[in-house]
Amino acid sequence: MKFLQPLVLRAQSPAAVIVLAGITTIGAAVYAGKAVTAVPEVAHTNIIQPSRSFADLIESVRPAVVNISARSVQSVSLSPRAQSESNPGHSRKFEFGAHPEMRQFMERFFGEQSPQMRPDPRQSNALGSGFIIDASGLVVTNHHVIKGADEVDVILDDGTTLRASVKGVDPQTDLALLEVTSDKPLPYVNLGDSDTARVGDWVIAIGNPFGLGGTSTSGIVSARGRDLRDGPYVDYIQIDAPINRGNSGGPLFNEVGEVIGINTAIFSPNGGSVGIGFAIPSSQAKSIIEQLEETGSVARAWLGVEIQPVTKGIAEGLGLEDQTGALISKITPNSPAESSGLLAGDVIIQFDGEDIKKMRDLPRLVAQASREKNAAVSVWRNGEIIEIQASLETLETVAQATEPKSDEPTEEPLGLYLSDRDPKTGEVVGNQTTGVLIHKVDPQGAAARQGLKRGDVILQVGQETVNSPAEAIEQVKRYRSEDKSRPVVLLVERAGNQRFVAVKTG
Structure with a gap:
């Protein structure tokens, strides 16, 4: 499970607030010697009935949800001193003084290294989730669940363990396709159309949080099109169904049992669920999974x-x-x-x-x-x-x-001094025939407020290329004469990177 840390972390103990809703029965009161006061009728409203149970749905799809166990062996690095001592060309004998027989005994069993110089490799075990999409044994999970693994096992809902081979991975979308072999057809689920999922729709997550396989949670779609800034290819579905460590790669179901997402990440200040989870939409995953099945890799235009x-x-x-x-x-x-x-x-x-x-x-x-x-x-x-x-x-x-700086308009003029040659070297700006050099920036001008600096190169004013300071100034004047409230859009190059900046001139 990938964790997204909040921008501000505060050291505080988690607190849970429980709100109890009391039910007060209001009726007519009868007092001795007083008439009963009639209670006015309550206005009739449409009452939303509680949702039906998800038990039948979960029972039908859970056999296709699997646990993933990924094992890897990691070598342990020796310290520089230990590496030097363990080098046969620079080995140091045990200092046993007058007991050479003890030295011979130790070297017979441990060679010329002491036991502490020969650390055993460490074995790590990662747990995750997945789901079967074909009776032949194709399993979808997250790439980060099986990344670097030497062995991957798929544990079925009935406890059967099958050794898996990696059919293909796509790190850029964090998807992986595994393949297992079974002597009988395996239960599977279908990828649905995530584009039809709306904010407020019910969803069910099934997975292996903290190694507790078959755990089912429910919630709603909280938002669509979330950008986690981990790549340009995925717009995540945000959900409030609780997902935790080990849910990665597991399916997110809609109310008809179709997979509309692959649970991937959570936003958490403490590593546990706080009701903000993210899933890769199935509509974006489909073409990736198809390519992984056909070629084992993903080719993009x-x-x-x-x-x-x-x-x-x-x-x-x-x-x-x-x-x-x-x-x-x-x-x-x-x-x-x-x-x-x-x-x-x-x-x-x-x-x-x-x-x-x-x-x-x-x-x-x-x-x-x-x-x-x-x-x-x-x-x-x-x-x-x-x-x-x-x-x-x-x-x-x-x-x-590229994310430019904020370009909120200001009322000051541009405040730029332009040159077509570097004032120090006399060389033509860059290696190009277009563009003008910003020789000086008025610190009180609008251009400075938008982050323009001495040494920046203006390539375009609006959508017109400029080849000289005169052309640039003429284009700016044209903008101002047409509409003083209209910002001037400049294409600026700095350190080989280009971005547009909007500067209001009047």
């Missing part, structure tokens, strides 16, 4: 762009109505993006027929795309939508996202 989010300021500066899409900050040379005509400054708003609602959508969609045909890419460029066909290639790593 590659576009060749570096991207960043579309912030409020950048959206205003580029004339976008909302903060959707993925803004291209850099094009990789000799990439599909370059050959297809994509440019830095383009905002990809749709890829292969799918809307890009947030930046993280793009790497996942590119990775899942077919590498045998062109992908349709819709981009926002210079105030209009342009359709481009991109011929994707295969590469292990796709679009890398």
